[in-house]
Amino acid sequence: MPAPFVLTRGTWPHRLLLLAIAALAALALLWASGLAQFRVSQLTSVFIYAIAISGLNLATGYTGLLSIGHSAFFGLGAYTTGVLVMRYNWDPLATIAPAVALCFAVGFVIGLPALRIRGLYLALVTLAVGVAFPELVRRFSALTGGARGLVIRRRLLNPPAWSGFGPGERTQWLFWLSAVALGAVLLLMHLLVRSRAGLAMIATRDNEIAAAASGVRVATVKTSVFGLSGAVTGLAGCLFAMYLAALSPDGSFTLLKSIEFITGLVIGGAATRLGPVVGAFAVVYIPYLTASLNPSNVSQGQLSGVLFGVVLILIIFLMPDGVVGGLSRLSGRLVQLRPARVNTPTPPAPEENNHEASPLPGGRDDRDLTARGVQ
Amino acid sequence: MSVAVLDVRDVRIHFGGVTALDGISLTVDPGEICGLIGPNGAGKTTLFNCITRIYRPDAGTIRFGGADLLAVPRHRIVRHGVARTFQNLALFPSLSVLENTVVGAHVRRGRHRALRAEALGILAALDLADVAHRPAQGLPFGTLKRVELARALAAHPRLLLLDEPAGGLTHAEVRDLGALIKRIRDRYELSALLVEHHMGLVMGICDHVVAMDSGRKIADGPPQDVQRDETVAAAYLGRAAA
Amino acid sequence: GDEPEAAGTGSAAAGAWKAPVADCDDPAAATKQITGTLKVGWSAALSGPLAGAVGAVLQGMKDRFAVENAAGGIGGVKLEVVTRDDAFDPAKAKANVGQLIQSDKVDVLDVFGSGQLDAVADDQNAACVPLLFAQSGVPTFRDVKNFPWTTQYLPSADVETAFDVELLKQKYPNGAKVAIAANQTESGKGLADGFKKALQGTNLELVKEVSLADPAAAATTLSASGAQVLFDAGVTTDCPALSIAVGRSGWKPETFIQPSNCVDGNTLYKPAGAAADGQLVPVWLKNPASTLYAADPGMQDYLAKLKAQNNAAPTNSYTVNGWVIGDLMVDVFKKAAASSSKLSHAGIMEAARVQEYQPPMFIDGIKWKMAPDAPLGILAFRPFQWNAADTQFKPFGEVIDISSKYLTK
């Protein structure tokens, strides 16, 4: 096996590679936008799912808070948009901010029990949320349309004039809107995960006590992660409302949706940045493909369900860490990313008593780095 | 005589029927390395856990640099300048050694990049530069114990609590570790409380040693005196030292 | 509001209705005459719990088309059915309908379920592809102005409950105490609301309304209410569950009315045993399993043709439904082909909007009646009563036609 090609982060070959990948992605989007309308629509739903799963990834993947209630955030985002547009005549785009804010707040509150409850027990809390959402929608039917559902009329969802899309180009508009939103979410995830806050999340997941002993506010991390996670999935909900334009409590926002998100997350690769995107493709296209494998004899339709289950199991057998996890291990054999070099004195070769030679950084006199709060 | 940085007084804690700490008191002076020895189950780790607020004592006070530590929540302890290592390792397995160390610096101000650079420096000093980018999971035990130390150092503590840092090291490695701890003390002007069963290390670097048994203090004084103490020999050192 | 009243008062003879072709994404396509084959595209739950029912409907319809194709088709145009699985998920239905329209180029659409219809109606109306006889019955899509290209097959909840109340008025001229058990879904709510509306101005008094979330809990509460009449505003699965629960509570309401979707004796009444005895249900289709129609020519023709098609379950009520929908479609297509708009999307829609037809499998005296401003279709029912000892439905009086409430002749 040939030795892997080594790339160092932050050097120009690495930047060039990133640039090339970004350009390729943009080209792929351009090409895709020219496909048949229903294909464009299908991709739009993939992007929306990818955003929703990214939200879940934050809580479940990076922070280890298993949630089976994210269908509720998806629904809350969708219904906020739906209600504001239909009942209060808001512009659809303007509903995103309040919807995301609302989901953040609700997520934060749902995160509160996470301060005491852990693991599968916490999953029960989120289960309760997932079960409650459709019931609450039905309960407040004056606002939400209740069991009847809430239909957003097509003309209310026309692209805004500044976008350059005509009133008939709703599909194109939503495609680009979702693509841009997904790009923004992925960038946000990338920055967050590599930041101190991101480290604090993973540390909380890996060892709560040690994280706290290192000064991580475990409580704050959990509640705000739940909030942020809910907000991102809520954003996906808003887009979903614009995409489907027909909301009903029993249609798209039940526990089954949460299960779909989890499936996507694990198949794509939990705690990876691109996993949710791959997972979204999987949850949209695998059922689609297994359904079209279906023989024309309609009573055999159940076969697609069997196939879907089998495909899920197969993928996990081949790549237990998800597709992105598996692929990055494979690609690691070709190209290795080395972290950016930081200027530190290289220590001399380890020899007996060499410690005298390697200086300890920081210390009392390094005021710029010494900040100890309470003195 | 200078005033103590750490002042533990009459701390008691029990779990069900087990009294783990039974009115222990001890002080650590500024710049001092204080050894804490005692048989297994004496309550040494439990005392660390009380100081770092993982446990809440039933009675007693713990003061650090004038502050009442028992009134400080768990995650703020390190802000007060107290960092620790864990006897049985409590690292973040999926994070790299470098990232583990950076988490140690969580409460410090400064740019992420600068903190990383400094963490790399600490790792170099601890002979961990080679494994800086490897995930903690899968490293040998002795190495991981040093990662614990690196993480604690990254917080720039004024008091370092070391719970059996020499576990899994050879004699030569222990000797180096002893030298390193002393250097750390001098460089960062900190105090340390050291739990170790490796008597060579304790005798070699401690300025003063506290021996405990069944949650109580049984001896306190200069290392040689404590080593010669009969109760200590009987309860802890056994025939080997007697 | 987006929920228009069920229907205004209209007239079947209001004259021609013109399809609003100008609003279409592609007006030319809407008026283009269909040649060769006419494709009917379905998005429905081919997998999951509903797959059995959906499969039977589709098979019945395909068999009806096969008969027509064998007879030469619609003036030479053959009929073909294209299906796509949506697993009862509205989002998938939307994707399916997009693909059916754009890629499969179907001429007529159909879907199963109201949530699905909600999700596809806007797209389908913009594309001006007729969506005929959807398996749903919600008021939203009886709004001809907003959804000119959509019609539904299932009876309106308002019409059905108006019939129920009419029946009760005949049975209890001096009034009675009535209770409702309502399923908390769209169709349950629709029935409950319709029933309450129909009760207004009568001497029937509503004494209790409970949720069907748990049938046992509902039954205990209902039995304490002292009602004489119980109306089940539920979905199919509620019918046996409520029967059993009510039976077990030791309560025997004088009259127990089930919704029209509970017509399958074998699965919905037999399991309840004696508890289901005497229950009433509104019916519009002939039941192939009943001895009542043994000599009926329409029935004999149906059974013979299905046998020739090797249909596996000719007596299944879903098969009958599918057959009848196929029958109604064939009638629409023929009328369109004969009209000035010809067999085109617009022509089909125009024919469907004014269709008056008595399918042979509709109970005699019940007609399919569409008026441009009252697209209701089914406006009459015949009450049937379950006889637990014989495990058979028996007619309970004659057909009650309430079209006069909705149409002015």
Added chain:
Amino acid sequence: MSLLLDRLFDGITNGCVYAIMALALVIVFRGSGTINFAQGELALFTTYIAWWLTTLGAPIWAGLVVSAVAGLVLGAGIERTLIRPVRRRNDMAVLIVCLGLFTALNALAGLLWNSETKVMPSVFPNGLDDYVAIGGARLYFDGLGVWLVVLVVVALMFLLFNRTRLGLHMRAVANAPESAALSGVRTGRVLMFGWAVSAAIGAVAGVLVTPLSPQQLGLQTMFPILIYASAAALFGGLDSPIGAVVGGLVLGVLQQLIMGYVGFIGDTLPQTAALTIIVAVLVVRPTGLFGTRQLERV
């Protein structure tokens, strides 16, 4: 009074339905530390087998036995072929295998026996007159039968976990699989046993419970039961058989009482209300009512 009793009886019967499935979940959890999300569909599948036998003329109790045996075999086979290979590699992966099974088994049942609702014969007498009257309320025999079965199962499980080596080994494997192997415990067999027994309990539960279910036997019968059984198991503490039963009963009775007496919530929010109460209890006792306290020892 009799109304209250009626509701209590209904609640207890529903609670027992949740409890028996929760017990099956507890066994798998005790052995392998995972929640088996396919539990419900496994039970559904074996119940279909029992139903199918009755359509061939077999008496229902024979169907019960066969379906229990089928459960044993299926459970063991699934553990061996599908769970064990991924388990060692990734915990989340087990979850997805279970979800895959969930979909595949449900669809397979639909494929083999179509999706129309089936009428499931009852093992216990279940006519309209098969009840005893207590304080004016009716306690039906089939409900009572389920109560008894739950009692028997929980007693057997108690014995298994607290009186037998196998039970001890199951806990050891769940706690530290590697140390268990190092002690000579046949971890594979122990896990397989856990899955087999739990699938068999699920099979028995399925046959006994579907005639009581408002849905009868259909592809949707088990999903809601599994959801509430999981809630019950977690509420009770996930590793405690007693807890599973108490959890099931509390959930069942709460739902009935809320629906019966808290009118405006009960009609529309029965599940939300019941689950909210459970969450509130969990906040006070984060590892359920009877669960082993998690250790915070470093």
Added chain:
Amino acid sequence: MSLLQVEGLVAGYGPAQVLHGVDLTVGEGEVVVVLGANGAGKTTLMRAIAGLLTSRGTIAFAGHRLGNRRAELVVRAGISLVPQGRGTFTALTVLENLRVGAAVRTDRDGVAADIEHWFGVFPVLRDRAKQVAGTLSGGEQQMLAVARALMSRPRLLLCDEISLGLAPKIVAGLFEVLGRINAESGTALLLVEQNAELALALAGRAYLLEVGRVAGQGAAGEFRDNDAVRRAYLGY
């Protein structure tokens, strides 16, 4: 013929190879110690023998090749490992831990007697018999791990740094116990030990492991006299 015979053992984790062909033998009733720096691969060696890692090369025990037999079968063959770090069942009580340790045995009375025996050796464990093992102190858990491993009455006991975290008095006592077991029941011992002083006193032979290879071997006495070994492992 030796009890344990390891030849050309190659083992590692995924693509990372740690042991590069290790040869080692332990005779019937012999005590052998393996020394090596932090990261040399000692734990890897022990785990490979115990059947926790897949490996290449031969491992023969009492004349039978173990191949890549899984750990539970290796125990049944008569090899028991005290793993490095916590080798206990944290959620089980001390007593239950010991019972699980006897999983391969069928003699109830013998098991009960052995438990009594170990309670005698480590009296703390008797006091904590009903306590959940996860709450024991680090040293107490280490004692429990040793007792647990010996409950299966192995012919060969592998100890990966069992003195880790134990008080000097206990360590001394523990080595005495090991010596007694070795003398009385002929249990062979393979020790990985940083406390080289005590280990070499007990052992007959020793190996030196360096980056996954055997860098030296010989009688324990010779080892103690070797300068390099003295400086690195004995501290004088």
